[in-house]
Amino acid sequence: xxxxxxxxxxxxxxxTKFFPIYRGAIFRRKLGDLRALDGVSFDISxxxxxxxxxxxxxxxxxxxxxxxxxxxxxxxxxxxxGRDITGIGKYEARRLRKHMQIIYQDPFxxxxxxxxxRDIVGEPLLIHELTKGRGEYRDRIDSLLKxxxxxxxxxxRYPHEFSxxxxxxxxxxxxxxxxxxxxxxxxxxxxxxxxxxxxxxxxLEEIQEKFGLAYLFIAHDLAVVRHxxxxxxxxxxxxxVEIADRKDLYREPMHPYTKALLAAIPIPxxxxxxxxxxxxxxxxxxxxxxxxxxxxFHTRCPIMQKICRESRPxxxxxxxxxxxxxxxxxx
Amino acid sequence: xLLQVRNLxxxxxxxxxxxxxVDDISYDLxxxxxxxxxxxxxxxxxxxxxxxxxxxxDPPGKIVNGKIIFEGRDLLTLSEDEICDIRGNRMAMIFxxxxxxxxxxxxxxxxxxxxxxxxxxxxxxxxxxxxxELLKGMQIPDARxxxxxxxxxxxxxxxxxxxxxxxxxxxxxLIIADEPTTxxxxxxxxxxxxxxxxxxxxxxxxLIIITHNLGIVARYADKxxxxxxxxxxxxxxxxxxxxxxxxxxxxxxxxxxxxLDQDIKQKLRPIEGQPPDLAYLPSGCxxxxxxxRAMERCRRESPTLREVSDNHEAACWIYE
Amino acid sequence: MNAHRHSYTIDASLPGPRSNAWxxxxxxxxxxxxxxxxxxxxxxxxxxxxxPVLAPSDPNEQDLYHVLEGPSLKHLLGTDDVGRxxxxxxxxxxxxxxxxxxxxxxxxxxxxVLIGLVAGYKGxxxxxxxxxxxxxxxxxxxxxxxxxxxxxxxxxxxxxxxxITILSWTWFARIVRGQVMLVRELPYVEAxxxxxxxxxxxxxxxxxxxxxxxxxxxxxxxxGGNIMLESAVSFLGLGVQQPTSSxxxxxxxxxxxxxxxxxxxxxxxxxxxxxxxxxNFIGDGLRDALDPxxxxxxxxxxxxxxxxxxxxxxxx
Numbered sequence: 001x002x003x004x005x006x007x008x009x010x011x012x013x014x015x016t017k018f019f020p021i022y023r024g025a026i027f028r029r030k031l032g033d034l035r036a037l038d039g040v041s042f043d044i045s046x047x048x049x050x051x052x053x054x055x056x057x058x059x060x061x062x063x064x065x066x067x068x069x070x071x072x073x074x075x076x077x078x079x080x081x082g083r084d085i086t087g088i089g090k091y092e093a094r095r096l097r098k099h100m101q102i103i104y105q106d107p108f109x110x111x112x113x114x115x116x117x118r119d120i121v122g123e124p125l126l127i128h129e130l131t132k133g134r135g136e137y138r139d140r141i142d143s144l145l146k147x148x149x150x151x152x153x154x155x156x157r158y159p160h161e162f163s164x165x166x167x168x169x170x171x172x173x174x175x176x177x178x179x180x181x182x183x184x185x186x187x188x189x190x191x192x193x194x195x196x197x198x199x200x201x202x203x204l205e206e207i208q209e210k211f212g213l214a215y216l217f218i219a220h221d222l223a224v225v226r227h228x229x230x231x232x233x234x235x236x237x238x239x240x241v242e243i244a245d246r247k248d249l250y251r252e253p254m255h256p257y258t259k260a261l262l263a264a265i266p267i268p269x270x271x272x273x274x275x276x277x278x279x280x281x282x283x284x285x286x287x288x289x290x291x292x293x294x295x296x297f298h299t300r301c302p303i304m305q306k307i308c309r310e311s312r313p314x315x316x317x318x319x320x321x322x323x324x325x326x327x328x329x330x331x
Numbered sequence: 332x333l334l335q336v337r338n339l340x341x342x343x344x345x346x347x348x349x350x351x352x353v354d355d356i357s358y359d360l361x362x363x364x365x366x367x368x369x370x371x372x373x374x375x376x377x378x379x380x381x382x383x384x385x386x387x388x389d390p391p392g393k394i395v396n397g398k399i400i401f402e403g404r405d406l407l408t409l410s411e412d413e414i415c416d417i418r419g420n421r422m423a424m425i426f427x428x429x430x431x432x433x434x435x436x437x438x439x440x441x442x443x444x445x446x447x448x449x450x451x452x453x454x455x456x457x458x459x460x461x462x463x464e465l466l467k468g469m470q471i472p473d474a475r476x477x478x479x480x481x482x483x484x485x486x487x488x489x490x491x492x493x494x495x496x497x498x499x500x501x502x503x504x505l506i507i508a509d510e511p512t513t514x515x516x517x518x519x520x521x522x523x524x525x526x527x528x529x530x531x532x533x534x535x536x537x538l539i540i541i542t543h544n545l546g547i548v549a550r551y552a553d554k555x556x557x558x559x560x561x562x563x564x565x566x567x568x569x570x571x572x573x574x575x576x577x578x579x580x581x582x583x584x585x586x587x588x589x590x591l592d593q594d595i596k597q598k599l600r601p602i603e604g605q606p607p608d609l610a611y612l613p614s615g616c617x618x619x620x621x622x623x624r625a626m627e628r629c630r631r632e633s634p635t636l637r638e639v640s641d642n643h644e645a646a647c648w649i650y651e
Numbered sequence: 652m653n654a655h656r657h658s659y660t661i662d663a664s665l666p667g668p669r670s671n672a673w674x675x676x677x678x679x680x681x682x683x684x685x686x687x688x689x690x691x692x693x694x695x696x697x698x699x700x701x702x703p704v705l706a707p708s709d710p711n712e713q714d715l716y717h718v719l720e721g722p723s724l725k726h727l728l729g730t731d732d733v734g735r736x737x738x739x740x741x742x743x744x745x746x747x748x749x750x751x752x753x754x755x756x757x758x759x760x761x762x763x764v765l766i767g768l769v770a771g772y773k774g775x776x777x778x779x780x781x782x783x784x785x786x787x788x789x790x791x792x793x794x795x796x797x798x799x800x801x802x803x804x805x806x807x808x809x810x811x812x813x814x815i816t817i818l819s820w821t822w823f824a825r826i827v828r829g830q831v832m833l834v835r836e837l838p839y840v841e842a843x844x845x846x847x848x849x850x851x852x853x854x855x856x857x858x859x860x861x862x863x864x865x866x867x868x869x870x871x872x873x874x875g876g877n878i879m880l881e882s883a884v885s886f887l888g889l890g891v892q893q894p895t896s897s898x899x900x901x902x903x904x905x906x907x908x909x910x911x912x913x914x915x916x917x918x919x920x921x922x923x924x925x926x927x928x929x930x931n932f933i934g935d936g937l938r939d940a941l942d943p944x945x946x947x948x949x950x951x952x953x954x955x956x957x958x959x960x961x962x963x964x965x966x967x
Contacts, residue, residue: 127849
């Protein structure tokens with residue numbers, strides 16, 4: 001996957017992240033590696049939303065953190081605006097934070113309970129010296145709060161006085177404060193009530209349009225991801241198994257895992273559900289520590305063949321368009 | 332009729348007043364039927380389930396009113412011993428968090444055998460045999476060895492299956508599953524629920540699934556109750572509810588959920604505002620501040636649940 | 652925009668911004684024992700501040716004609732070995748004792764917290780080295796250290812404060828380090844990192860405020876302990892010297908005349924006891940008040956309700 005994409009804001013190439021597991025306190029013996037990411041590659045263009053779906057342990061959160069350089073990858077490269085930012089030092093990383101931000105899943109843990117909303121949203125302004133003088137500082141915070149649908153009069157309150165959805169809005173305001181070009185949304189609506197999820201999703205879409213933001217939207221809910229993304233990548237045990245335009249992925253899923261995911265998600269329509277097959281794969285997700293050889297999905301795959309056990313499939317382009325699948329059995 | 336709930340109300344006494352967690356709910360459940368109670372956090376669905384088994388901590392909670400007629404007896408009039416006899420035996424509950432609902436210092440075997448020995452009077456040998464059968468039935472691999480394992484050695488999905496085994500062990504007439512799959516991955520979720528549905532069908536067990544996921548409701552439930560702010564706002568058979576939802580809250584919920592089968596709409600239609608703080612409920616209809624079709628009357632009076640069409644009830648002034 | 656209208660969800664009529672400090676204060680007030688401690692402490696502080704007004708006589712005024720007398724109308728607690736009014740000396744003694752206790756606690760807290768912060772945040776080698784240093788300090792025998800310092804600097808307030816500080820900073824360091832290691836794993840700390848916050852900012856704006864609770868509790872109880880330590884040191888004669896009075900000092904003199912004028916020992920002893928009790932009681936109350944678990948039961952619950960004063964703790 002080496003096509004030059006001049007519009008690409010983020011380029012990720014063969015990203016891997018292994019967490020070594022040791023045993024013993026003084027004489028540490030290495031037991032093996034937890035393979036959180038095992039060769040992930042994709043591009044994200046300006047203004048685009050790439051959805052990243054997968055179940056727990058697939059590595060989607062690690063992907064986000066590695067791109068932001070909150071974790072340094074074990075190998076592989078990350079490019080931002082054409083510049084190689086892999087493994088950059090602390091000071092350079094700090095400057096990077098003006099361009100890339102992150103919104104967290106937990107609306108309760110991601111805000112410092114001892115800081116007022118004003119402090120929380122204003123902190124990035126202070127860190128990067130984006131405003132001069134108190135007046136401008138306050139004005140900017142107020143306008144950020146208004147942008148996410150919060151009353152600026154609430155700025156003196158503390159996080160615990162707000163509901164989950166409101167707290168998530170505060171987190172979004174904080175991420176917007178530095179005027180980034182790229183935001184990683186790490187399961188931003190998973191912890192919210194259903195009726196609030198839609199509010200936040202709409203808000204994210206609104207600000208994306210307004211500011212031309214690119215998103216990496218990480219989630220496990222395929223329906224939500226489909227709604228907001230342009231393209232979607234499906235991950236399993238640290239690898240991307242399928243990546244396609246959102247229409248293609250749902251209309252013509254090719255990888256057995258993608259098909260199983262789609263089948264497993266219940267649709268709010270009893271008639272349709274009655275005639276659908278639900279559970280196509282059995283068994284548990286293997287541990288990241290002891291990943292299966294060959295194709296990592298082969299232990300649960302309904303169409304597994306001998307070759308799947310032996311060699312690891314590579315992401316291949318199908319039909320010449322942008323739809324890519326990593327499976328031996330898809331022609 | 333296996334279960335008849337009539338005018339059940341459970342209130343909590345808090346520092347700043349009374350919280351009406353469950354306010355005057357009534358419903359029926361036949362043998363072998365699957366009912367789903369849908370709502371978001373704070374609507375009272377879990378409290379209503381805990382009330383059935385009288386698991387409400389008192390203080391600060393109290394079942395202030397109502398009848399729960401299960402197998403012909405009003406559970407609220409039974410003594411503590413009598414209700415213990417029913418819990419786990421005739422009526423079982425599966426909790427949401429498989430991580431914390433199992434005792435970490437007891438083996439899986441011990442925990443599954445416990446209800447068997449307690450309610451069915453089996454001795455250890457019989458209970459062990461039955462336990463292994465149950466675990467096999469839940470498709471837990473290597474059941475014989477797993478009996479001696481501890482909860483932390485299992486994954487979330489496995490633990491939930493163990494919980495289900497515990498629930499099914501004494502062949503109860505009713506199982507209450509409280510958000511049984513929220514902590515699980517989608518594929519595991521699908522497998523588990525299918526398994527549960529099959530087993531309840533085989534044993535003709537009634538099932539109450541408490542969830543906020545409209546898809547799960549569509550897939551598994553025969554009939555549905557929608558709760559909001561402690562009250563039932565709509566009650567119908569599943570197909571009927573999805574075919575023509577009546578209450579604005581139900582409609583709002585359905586419109587705000589992105590769906591895999593629909594064309595990608597431009598924007599979702601969320602329900603504006605927040606679910607209310609149960610200690611400070613709005614006047615009249617609790618939903619009126621967020622309702623697109625609120626009228627003057629909605630602000631003043633709280634509507635009661637009324638039959639609007641065949642077997643389909645809604646609590647809304649629009650249908651008066 | 653439509654969204655705005657419905658997002659102004661917090662009613663203006665609800666109570667205003669409620670910081671965690673207020674919640675803690677109210678909880679504290681409900682704690683009877685802590686309240687008692689607070690009353691006692693206020694009494695002692697009052698005594699210290701208004702000593703010149705409260706004391707019936709000049710504590711240094713000697714009356715060699717009325718030496719070692721028992722309680723009388725003029726001298727409510729009697730007189731000491733050079734005829735000074737005992738009551739006045741005890742009242743004035745509170746100044747020295749409380750001041751030394753406060754200073755030593757303050758300094759040891761500052762040093763201990765800083766060290767604990769850095770060790771806990773940095774982790775790794777820094778942490779290991781710092782902790783070994785802390786361990787070393789903890790092994791130092793108290794008495795020996797004090798003798799060394801006193802012999803170097805001479806007896807008096809500086810030596811006492813210095814030696815107690817050296818002895819007690821390790822407690823703060825340990826506790827803070829442990830707490831910091833917990834808090835630094837929380838999402839909002841990582842969020843600050845992702846924003847580009849420097850180490851300093853994270854330590855002082857994010858970590859420190861969130862570990863204040865155990866610091867305050869430790870400091871309060873340390874105050875009591877340090878007062879006892881000061882008394883012990885003064886009792887050995889290494890503390891403030893005559894004519895300055897401190898409770899420990901008075902205890903020392905009173906000890907020699909225990910049989911003759913028991914009140915001489917009882918009075919300062921009682922003061923010390925009261926002070927230590929007061930601080931311990933307050934410390935207990937503070938610990939309960941600042942315990943986040945307790946706070947959440949009168950605060951906010953799960954995903955939904957964040958109203959000020961909402962108590963949805965048990966409702967789902």
